[in-house]
Amino acid sequence: DTEVTQTPKHLVMGMTNKKSLKCEQHMGHRAMYWYKQKAKKPPELMFVYSYEKLSINESVPSRFSPECPNSSLLNLHLHALQPEDSALYLCASSQEAYLETQYFGPGTRLLVL
Amino acid sequence: RKEVEQDPGPFNVPEGATVAFNCTYSNSASQSFFWYRQDCRKEPKLLMSVYSSGNEDGRFTAQLNRASQYISLLIRDSKLSDSATYLCVVNSGSNDYKLSFGAGTTVTVRA
Numbered sequence: 303d304t305e306v307t308q309t310p311k312h313l314v315m316g317m318t319n320k321k322s323l324k325c326e327q328h329m330g331h332r333a334m335y336w337y338k339q340k341a342k343k344p345p346e347l348m349f350v351y352s353y354e355k356l357s358i359n360e361s362v363p364s365r366f367s368p369e370c371p372n373s374s375l376l377n378l379h380l381h382a383l384q385p386e387d388s389a390l391y392l393c394a395s396s397q398e399a400y401l402e403t404q405y406f407g408p409g410t411r412l413l414v415l
Numbered sequence: 416r417k418e419v420e421q422d423p424g425p426f427n428v429p430e431g432a433t434v435a436f437n438c439t440y441s442n443s444a445s446q447s448f449f450w451y452r453q454d455c456r457k458e459p460k461l462l463m464s465v466y467s468s469g470n471e472d473g474r475f476t477a478q479l480n481r482a483s484q485y486i487s488l489l490i491r492d493s494k495l496s497d498s499a500t501y502l503c504v505v506n507s508g509s510n511d512y513k514l515s516f517g518a519g520t521t522v523t524v525r526a
Contacts, residue, residue: 344502344516345459358513392458400506403449404514406458 305329306407308393314413317383323410325376325393333399334376336368337392339409345392351376352399383414416441421503421517428493428524435489436501436520444508448479448486451502453519459502462488493524 306327315321325334333352337345349368350358356368365387367379376393390409396402421438428434440448448465463470465477465486476489486505490497503517 344518347513350513390456402447403461403464405461409458411456 306393306395306405308391308407308410310410311408312411312413314415315380315383316415317385319383320379320381322380323378323391323393323412325378325407326374327395327405327407328374329395329397329405330373331395331397331405332373333396333402334370335394335396335404336366336376336378337394337406339390339392349378350399357399380412383412385414388412388414417517418442418507418515419503419505419517421501421520423518423520425521425523428522430493430495430524430526432493432524433489433491434493434522435487436522437485437487438503438505438517438520439483439485440503440505440515441484442505442508442515443481443484445505446508447506448477449504449514450475450477450486450488451504452499453502454499462501490522493522495524495526498522498524 309324336348339345348362351370354370365382369377392409393407394404396404450462451459452462453459465479469478474491478487500519500521502519505515507513
């Protein structure tokens with residue numbers, strides 16, 4: 303079973319709101335990722351967690367705050383977002399980081415008003 | 416120069432046709448190569464990994480040419496359900512866990 307789940311599927315928020323995106327996998331994968339994808343563009347890496355520790359932060363603004371409570375869960379906390387942050391936010395996981403196939407969740411479609 | 420480059424297409428082909436397209440990568444140290452397909456407003460889904468010897472999965476054949484730094488995907492006997500964007504994905508070749516995504520090649524199969 304190569305399933306990554308994400309909630310919510312859709313999210314509309316104002317620029318002053320605080321919200322969180324959630325991602326879960328039960329494949330025993332030790333690497334988890336957040337990507338941002340704009341329309342007609344490829345996914346852009348935001349964060350990588352390996353063994354529950356943040357390994358890569360691709361210079362993402364601090365209004366995005368990742369959290370990995372345990373090996374199965376990955377959160378992305380959102381605060382004071384801008385309209386240009388509207389995008390599809392994809393979570394992915396892989397057995398290990400580096401060289402491994404990544405499996406994507408269905409994404410959260412975020413609209414910032 | 417982009418790390419991964421793809422012909423954006425679109426490739427419009429009739430059902431039953433064969434369609435093939437390439438992807439070039441710039442980092443000669445890259446070691447892992449993948450094709451993902453992405454349907455409109457959906458997540459990327461792994462289609463196949465690409466191995467040095469080339470590999471086939473049903474109607475799909477992937478090839479890797481390390482000397483010229485490109486990978487290819489060939490789809491035989493195209494089905495309507497093959498209409499999608501195909502993303503070429505290459506690892507960075509260094510120990511930093513990154514995958515580089517091409518912008519995608521759009522394939523439309525018509526009845």
